Amino acid sequence: MAQKASGRKSSTGMETDMAKYLVRRILQMIPVLLIITVITFLFVNLSGDPTSMLLPPEATAEDREVMREALGLNEPLYVQYGIFLKNVLHGDFGRSFRYGVPALGVVLEKMPASIQLAGISLLCSVLVAIPLGILSAHTKDSVFDIAVSGLSSLGRSMPSFWVGIMLILLFGVTLKILPVSGRGTWAHVVLPCATLTINTATQIVPLVRSNMLEIMQQDYIRTARSKGISNQKVTFKHAFKNALVPVVTITALQIPNLVGGALITETVFAWPGLGQLVVQSIGAHDMSVVQACVVIITLITMAANLLADVVYCLIDPRIRY
Amino acid sequence: MQADAATRSDNKKFKKEHSIMFDLPRLLLKSPSGMTGFVIVVIVMLIALFAGVLMPYAPEEIDLVHMAEPPCWAKGGSTAHILGTDILGRDVFSRVLIGSRVSLLVGIFSVVVAGIIGTVMGLLSGYFGGWVDSVIMRITDAFHSIPLTLFAMVILAVMRTGVLTLVFVIGVTTWPFYARMIRSEVLGLKGQEYVKAARTIGTSGIRIMLKHILPNILPTFIVVSTLSVATSILIEASLSFLGLGIQPPTVSWGVMLSDGRNYLATNWWMATFPGIAISVTVLGIMLLGNWLRDVLDPKNQGLR
Numbered sequence: 001m002a003q004k005a006s007g008r009k010s011s012t013g014m015e016t017d018m019a020k021y022l023v024r025r026i027l028q029m030i031p032v033l034l035i036i037t038v039i040t041f042l043f044v045n046l047s048g049d050p051t052s053m054l055l056p057p058e059a060t061a062e063d064r065e066v067m068r069e070a071l072g073l074n075e076p077l078y079v080q081y082g083i084f085l086k087n088v089l090h091g092d093f094g095r096s097f098r099y100g101v102p103a104l105g106v107v108l109e110k111m112p113a114s115i116q117l118a119g120i121s122l123l124c125s126v127l128v129a130i131p132l133g134i135l136s137a138h139t140k141d142s143v144f145d146i147a148v149s150g151l152s153s154l155g156r157s158m159p160s161f162w163v164g165i166m167l168i169l170l171f172g173v174t175l176k177i178l179p180v181s182g183r184g185t186w187a188h189v190v191l192p193c194a195t196l197t198i199n200t201a202t203q204i205v206p207l208v209r210s211n212m213l214e215i216m217q218q219d220y221i222r223t224a225r226s227k228g229i230s231n232q233k234v235t236f237k238h239a240f241k242n243a244l245v246p247v248v249t250i251t252a253l254q255i256p257n258l259v260g261g262a263l264i265t266e267t268v269f270a271w272p273g274l275g276q277l278v279v280q281s282i283g284a285h286d287m288s289v290v291q292a293c294v295v296i297i298t299l300i301t302m303a304a305n306l307l308a309d310v311v312y313c314l315i316d317p318r319i320r321y
Numbered sequence: 322m323q324a325d326a327a328t329r330s331d332n333k334k335f336k337k338e339h340s341i342m343f344d345l346p347r348l349l350l351k352s353p354s355g356m357t358g359f360v361i362v363v364i365v366m367l368i369a370l371f372a373g374v375l376m377p378y379a380p381e382e383i384d385l386v387h388m389a390e391p392p393c394w395a396k397g398g399s400t401a402h403i404l405g406t407d408i409l410g411r412d413v414f415s416r417v418l419i420g421s422r423v424s425l426l427v428g429i430f431s432v433v434v435a436g437i438i439g440t441v442m443g444l445l446s447g448y449f450g451g452w453v454d455s456v457i458m459r460i461t462d463a464f465h466s467i468p469l470t471l472f473a474m475v476i477l478a479v480m481r482t483g484v485l486t487l488v489f490v491i492g493v494t495t496w497p498f499y500a501r502m503i504r505s506e507v508l509g510l511k512g513q514e515y516v517k518a519a520r521t522i523g524t525s526g527i528r529i530m531l532k533h534i535l536p537n538i539l540p541t542f543i544v545v546s547t548l549s550v551a552t553s554i555l556i557e558a559s560l561s562f563l564g565l566g567i568q569p570p571t572v573s574w575g576v577m578l579s580d581g582r583n584y585l586a587t588n589w590w591m592a593t594f595p596g597i598a599i600s601v602t603v604l605g606i607m608l609l610g611n612w613l614r615d616v617l618d619p620k621n622q623g624l625r
Contacts, residue, residue, distance in 0.1 A: 028462075035463035039472075046479045153611075157551070157604035159558050162596035165582055169593070173586050260468025264559050268582070278471065279563055282478040294475060298467045305466070 018313060025309065029302050033295075034085075040294045041084050044287045045077070088295065094288035098281070103288040107274065107296050113183055114273030115300070118262050120189060121196035125258075126251055129201040133208025134243070138235045140213065148205065155202030160261045164195040164268040181270035192269040199261050200254050207250045208243065215239045245315060252308030256301050348616050355612025361605025369421040376415040378402075380572050384410030389588050405590040407580065413590060416572050417598050423573035424602060427487050428554040432546045434492025435553075439499020440542070444530045446500060447507025454504075461497035469494050470559055477565040487566050491553050502545055506538045540617035547610035551603045558599050574599045 059067075068074050075083075087093070093103040136148045171191060172180035179188050215221065216239055224238050225231075266275030274293055281289040349355050368375065378384075384406065391398040392405040392413075404413040446457040464472070472494045480486050510516055511534075519529050560566030561575025562582075569576055574595040581592030 031459045032463045032466055035460060036467060039463070040475065043475055043479050153604060153607060154600070157607060158600045159555050159562075159578075159596065159603075161559060161562055162578060162592075162599065165578065165585065165592050166596065169585050169589055173589070256465065256468045260470040263468065263470055263474075264563065267563060278474065282474055282565065285478070287478075290475060290478065294467065294471060297471060301466050301468070 036298050040291045093292040096289045098286040103292040107292040110277045121193045124197040125200035129204035133205045136209045137212035152202040152205040160199040161264045167191050195265050211246045212243050255304045354608050358605045358608025365602050369425045372418045378412035378415045380416045380419045419572050420574040424554045427557040428550040430488040431491035431553045432549045435496040439496035442500040443503025447504035464497040544614040551606040
């Protein structure tokens with residue numbers, strides 16, 4: 001009986017394991033999100049009296065007091081946080097005074113542009129970094145390998161916004177072949193995407209390389225070699241498949257980095273996404289939009305990490321949580 | 322006999338571990354990339370220290386006669402301003418030299434702040450475990466789910482900007498990396514015989530952490546903090562570029578880039594040289610850090 005049950009585990013058991021794992025991962029996200037809301041709440045609270053922003057300068061002290069009472073600003077801090085959290089759970093971050101509409105709406109409107117840029121850049125980074133990393137490991141210590149690791153060190157040292165500026169200088173100002181700001185045609189994507197790809201791919205390349213080198217020393221690779229399988233085939237068939245697993249994790253770890261880089265890259269290229277929005281909102285002290293941005297960006301990052309974990313489970317049958 | 326040999330080899334190993342610090346110069350000479358990094362770092366530090374003497378002009382000296390002059394090798398440039406001047410006629414070379422100060426100051430001191438907070442948190446988390454560990458780890462999770470630059474931007478939105486604020490903000494946003502690293506080291510060391518022995522003879526928790534665990538974490542700590550200086554310099558440059566970090570008239574490479582960006586079409590040199598300065602500095606620190614990682618990591622014994 002027991003044997004039968006374990007034999008069947010392969011299909012149904014795996015699914016329930018996966019479901020359990022997913023539920024646990026999602027539950028773990030709750031305290032993290034709570035901490036993020038506490039932090040954003042506290043900092044926005046410290047940012048000064050919102051009545052001075054909302055009321056005209058000629059308002060009297062009494063007007064201010066009425067406004068404070070109406071906004072619940074005279075309540076103790078924890079009560080205010082409770083109200084804030086309740087509102088956030090209902091998708092209400094308050095109104096953006098710059099746009100005069102609910103802050104969440106402003107943020108959601110800018111989201112597709114950011115996801116488009118970050119998504120394309122992540123895809124390009126992986127497509128560039130994996131082959132380079134593998135070839136580098138395959139030809140360890142060759143001129144190619146040294147050149148790749150030198151260039152990737154250089155790529156990681158350059159601030160992404162400076163890379164963006166230099167690309168604008170080259171392709172926009174000197175050669176005049178690509179648009180340097182805004183969003184519209186596919187040509188607009190090229191430079192911001194190249195900027196982010198240079199930054200992200202150079203982080204991934206050395207990790208892929210070292211993972212490949214580690215795998216190449218495993219017993220099963222030696223076995224494959226001793227069976228007389230060609231070097232090429234060992235690298236690209238046996239080792240590569242196994243190197244894919246850590247690559248997923250490595251890529252997922254780059255996501256917060258990529259999103260952070262996108263914030264600045266968007267500003268450089270006037271890409272109408274969350275990054276530009278957050279920078280402008282901070283400049284204008286439009287704090288409800290800033291709060292909404294922080295929460296949404298955190299959610300995106302967490303969702304991407306969760307997705308990476310699920311993929312990780314699916315491609316590596318050894319991993320069970 | 323066998324036991325004797327074992328002790329001798331243990332002694333040898335002990336000596337080997339302790340002599341690594343003295344071996345560093347010799348090992349450095351053998352590594353071209355490590356040496357390159359070291360030389361770059363030393364040069365940048367010397368520039369930061371002696372910028373006052375090296376600068377041909379005062380960095381904030383406005384010269385309306387020599388506005389927007391290109392570098393000396395370009396058409397219209399002169400050797401009086403080897404890297405040209407910005408739109409207010411200020412000497413770009415002098416400004417690049419003095420800019421190294423802010424980068425290094427913020428880079429190094431923010432790592433000190435992050436290192437202290439992170440080490441304390443990591444030690445507590447790893448040593449005590451239980452709910453202390455859970456709470457600290459959830460906080461680090463939160464920090465890992467939010468892009469550092471975004472977090473720093475939010476804090477800076479409500480604080481007065483300046484070098485000290487930046488040191489604080491970058492320190493406060495990057496400590497979780499140290500906490501996680503220290504925690505995992507502590508978890509590994511906690512099971513070691515000598516830690517168990519110390520606990521058996523009644524040594525207090527704090528004493529075990531400070532005397533027995535902390536010194537063993539040192540190599541990892543050195544590597545991570547070196548590499549973090551590079552990251553902090555990049556964060557400082559980004560924030561200053563966005564106008565949230567260092568404010569003019571203080572000269573920083575990020576500020577210069579943000580000025581220069583508006584004049585790309587006419588004065589390319591304004592944004593080019595500060596960027597090169599940042600890249601070279603960060604590259605040097607990273608090469609040095611990677612080299613340190615390779616030599617100090619016990620897993621790489623064979624490489625020496």
